[in-house]
Amino acid sequence: MLEKMIFGRYVPGDSFVHRLDPRSKLIFVFLFIVAVFLANNTATYVILLAFTLIVILSSRIRPYFLFNGLKPILFLIIFTLLMHIIFTKEGALVFEWKFIRIYEEGIRQGIYISVRFLVLVLITTVLTLTTSPISITDGMETLLNPLKRLKLPVHELALMMSISLRFIPTLMDETDKIMKAQLARGSDLTSGTMKERIKAVVPLLVPLFVSAFKRAEDLAIAMEVRGYRGGEGRTRYRQLQWGWRDTLILFVFAALVAALFWFRG
Numbered sequence: 001m002l003e004k005m006i007f008g009r010y011v012p013g014d015s016f017v018h019r020l021d022p023r024s025k026l027i028f029v030f031l032f033i034v035a036v037f038l039a040n041n042t043a044t045y046v047i048l049l050a051f052t053l054i055v056i057l058s059s060r061i062r063p064y065f066l067f068n069g070l071k072p073i074l075f076l077i078i079f080t081l082l083m084h085i086i087f088t089k090e091g092a093l094v095f096e097w098k099f100i101r102i103y104e105e106g107i108r109q110g111i112y113i114s115v116r117f118l119v120l121v122l123i124t125t126v127l128t129l130t131t132s133p134i135s136i137t138d139g140m141e142t143l144l145n146p147l148k149r150l151k152l153p154v155h156e157l158a159l160m161m162s163i164s165l166r167f168i169p170t171l172m173d174e175t176d177k178i179m180k181a182q183l184a185r186g187s188d189l190t191s192g193t194m195k196e197r198i199k200a201v202v203p204l205l206v207p208l209f210v211s212a213f214k215r216a217e218d219l220a221i222a223m224e225v226r227g228y229r230g231g232e233g234r235t236r237y238r239q240l241q242w243g244w245r246d247t248l249i250l251f252v253f254a255a256l257v258a259a260l261f262w263f264r265g
Contacts, residue, residue, distance in 0.1 A: 009169045010132050015060035016245065017130045022139030024246035028253055029127050035257050036116050043263040045115045051256055052119045059130050066125065073121055077114050084110030128165055137162035138240055163219070167212075174211050178204050 012018075017025070039045050056063055084106055091105030128136075140158035148154050182203055 009129060011061065011129045012132075013060055013130065015058060015130065017055065017059035017126065019243075019245060020130075020249060021240055021242050021246045022131050022135040023142055023240060023242065024249055025127055025131055026136070026139050026143060028249055029123055031253055032123055033120060035253070035260060036120060038257070038260040038264065039112070039116065040264055044260050045112055047256070047259050047263065048119050049115060052122050055123065055126055059126050061126065061129055066122070066129075070121060070125065077117055080117060081110040081114045084113055133162045133166045135238075135240075136165065138238070142240060167215070170215070171208070171212060175204065175208055178207050178211075 036048060039048055053063075056066060085102055086100070086106070088106030088109050089101070089103055091103045091108070093101060094104050094107065095102040131139075137158050140161060141155050144152075144154040144158060
């Protein structure tokens, strides 16, 4: 399952979303994260789901490919849903069996929070799938430029965030390879008591950490050999250009916020 993890990967393309300036996409994702919390009823969450679907279709990323790659996160969504259903004791009683009681408000809140989590993951994943790591770095650095007046290392911060995103799929692939190697040697990672399963994870963590540190060291050496000295005096081969699409996406977002306010209970 880990080899299907797509968060942090970049898929080249020529869709409407691919052609957007990385700055507009970063601004949109940040504002969307805030706007999600405006939803508080069925109508507003339906609007969020519909809008997220439109974004996915505009990116020309196959929905099956996207949702199939997010299967590892499905557990967290289901877990969140179950926690709200079990522990929220408000509203009318819907189901009762022995000590288990499920209330109407628990089901509603569980669905709402799960949908909120889902749309946030989908939108941020579409960002990484349609924007190359170098473009994300340039976009972040440009947006954070005002913070240079506060003597903050803006370029280095943007670079670290971009590298972190890039290393997520790499570490997932590495974890999958180590798991398969351990299973081939006869290790049992899926059965036994909880204590035995925790012990079985140790043979995975040690080589994973060694591999991660080795990759970080190789990256640092490669950057040093190429003369990397930070952001001062650096130029860019690709210049960011704000176009009509970027302005349009902000107007579309404004319309989304207006619709959420309109349908809020």
